[in-house]
Amino acid sequence: MLKADNLSKVFNIHILGDKVIEGCENISFHVSKGEFLGLAGPSGAGKSTILKCIYRTYLATGGDIWYDSILYGQVNLATIADPMVIGIRHKEIGYVSQFLKVIPRVSAIDVVAEPLLTRNGASANEARKKAGELLERLNIPARLLDAYPATFSGGEQQRVNIARAVIWKPRLLLLDEPTASLDRESVSIVVELLREMKEQGTSMIGIFHDNELMESITDRVYRVNPEISDVG
Amino acid sequence: MPIAPILDVKNLTKIFGKGCPLCHDSTGPEHETNVCRRCGSVVACSDVSFELYLGEILGIVGESGSGKSTVVKLLHFDWDATFGEMYFQNTEDRKQNIDMTIDIDGKNLIALSPFIKRQTRNAFMGVVYQNPHLGLRMDVSSGGNIAERLIMANWRNIAMMRDRASGLLEKIEIPVERMDEPPRNFSGGMQQRVQIAKALSNEPLLLFLDEITTGLDVSVQARVLDLIRKLQRELQLSMIVVSHDFGVIRLLCQRTMVMKYGRIVEKGLTDQILEDPQHPYTQILVSSQL
Numbered sequence: 001m002l003k004a005d006n007l008s009k010v011f012n013i014h015i016l017g018d019k020v021i022e023g024c025e026n027i028s029f030h031v032s033k034g035e036f037l038g039l040a041g042p043s044g045a046g047k048s049t050i051l052k053c054i055y056r057t058y059l060a061t062g063g064d065i066w067y068d069s070i071l072y073g074q075v076n077l078a079t080i081a082d083p084m085v086i087g088i089r090h091k092e093i094g095y096v097s098q099f100l101k102v103i104p105r106v107s108a109i110d111v112v113a114e115p116l117l118t119r120n121g122a123s124a125n126e127a128r129k130k131a132g133e134l135l136e137r138l139n140i141p142a143r144l145l146d147a148y149p150a151t152f153s154g155g156e157q158q159r160v161n162i163a164r165a166v167i168w169k170p171r172l173l174l175l176d177e178p179t180a181s182l183d184r185e186s187v188s189i190v191v192e193l194l195r196e197m198k199e200q201g202t203s204m205i206g207i208f209h210d211n212e213l214m215e216s217i218t219d220r221v222y223r224v225n226p227e228i229s230d231v232g
Numbered sequence: 233m234p235i236a237p238i239l240d241v242k243n244l245t246k247i248f249g250k251g252c253p254l255c256h257d258s259t260g261p262e263h264e265t266n267v268c269r270r271c272g273s274v275v276a277c278s279d280v281s282f283e284l285y286l287g288e289i290l291g292i293v294g295e296s297g298s299g300k301s302t303v304v305k306l307l308h309f310d311w312d313a314t315f316g317e318m319y320f321q322n323t324e325d326r327k328q329n330i331d332m333t334i335d336i337d338g339k340n341l342i343a344l345s346p347f348i349k350r351q352t353r354n355a356f357m358g359v360v361y362q363n364p365h366l367g368l369r370m371d372v373s374s375g376g377n378i379a380e381r382l383i384m385a386n387w388r389n390i391a392m393m394r395d396r397a398s399g400l401l402e403k404i405e406i407p408v409e410r411m412d413e414p415p416r417n418f419s420g421g422m423q424q425r426v427q428i429a430k431a432l433s434n435e436p437l438l439l440f441l442d443e444i445t446t447g448l449d450v451s452v453q454a455r456v457l458d459l460i461r462k463l464q465r466e467l468q469l470s471m472i473v474v475s476h477d478f479g480v481i482r483l484l485c486q487r488t489m490v491m492k493y494g495r496i497v498e499k500g501l502t503d504q505i506l507e508d509p510q511h512p513y514t515q516i517l518v519s520s521q522l
Contacts, residue, residue, distance in 0.1 A: 011508070012510075013515065014511075014512035014515055015512060015515045015516055015519065052507070052508075056501060056504060057501070057503045057504055057507050057508065058504065058507065058508040059500075059504060059508055059510070082487055082499075082500060082501050083283075083285055083288075083487075085501060086288070086486050086487070086501070101482075103483060104450075104454035104457070104458075104483075105451075105454040105455060105457075105458050106458065114465075117465055118465055
């Protein structure tokens, strides 16, 4: 379903006198339909960079990312036009970032309901109902549903973030440390949620700081530039 | 399955002054000026080309004087472009209801007569300016402001217009009982919302928002932005949002263009522009954000 072929990302920072920073280099892996791939490697190895290149938040500087899209057939995510990326983000690929990007004056339940309103054409009531159920499952207290996530704790924000990405059931889900700021109980709920999604056919690529956890939920682990820590 | 853009703009250019063959080549970001060194004309924008898709919000960001508002004024026919092309793809279900002298499909709107431009604007476009004084008559009632626009779009029945105006004011969260008050009595945030209601009154397919939250305090700003997001979701409008504030752009726009000295220096997905800016100027702009 997705195949990274010699993917590389170099940042060229013009304002620091054309300083060059390497994000990731010669990354090749594939993910089959319904598979859960883990990305492992030392901090700074470029794991997040890879996910952001797939999601097109970063523009890859070398290599290809082949993806079998329902909307457009086989496409190279590294080079296709922006409107097609928007289409794919809308219908196919979801992304859980490390931190919630807060939307001012929008309550937790509406933050989570929004993807359903814009995507599946759900009615406002229906979307809010589903969002409420999902947040309840993620142990967000009912009294917080109408509050603004800007005031939430880190763990609560992260669970809102996960709920927002999971609720519309994307076909491919990119997970960047989704459990980093969660307590053990919340982690197990999230893991259960991800397992369910996998059973329903969602393919996933994930980064987890907890190796044991990663081994237990992924089908396979790809090591990102294992030699980089030696080279420095 | 790439869908056809609703708006296709090519080489849009506006030159203030007599213009000369050197105007284009002696201005722009690489020359750090938009004044032609031979004839002294001001090149407000040049070579502006982009596409806008149905239901999409496109951002234009840049510092003041970069030409971003110029682009909106040209697209809304407030100003005549010096040259350039602009094609508007009408949707099929809208064609039946619209009273147009000619079919504008496939025609370069920039080259059409002022009369057809006005018809096109009344039928398909809405605009909200930074300054409510530009978009509203301050001494006419709010309902009257909306009615004025409906009359231009060939509405004639007073009761229907009143109905429409009260429905719109409700949508933008202004108490209907204040419909007969002139905008002069309203706060800045309320004036801005009346302007939005007026812009929406003819059910436009294209909405231009020019620095609409600049000068509003943050709580009012959040409320206006939330309103825009809601309207976009419910009405499937295509919008062009001009702002110098990346916060506004990040919240509203899927794609963004960065302008400097009248040129587009970079365009891309908004998160890519913010997290992986390519052009040196965009890098400065992004890293200067609070």
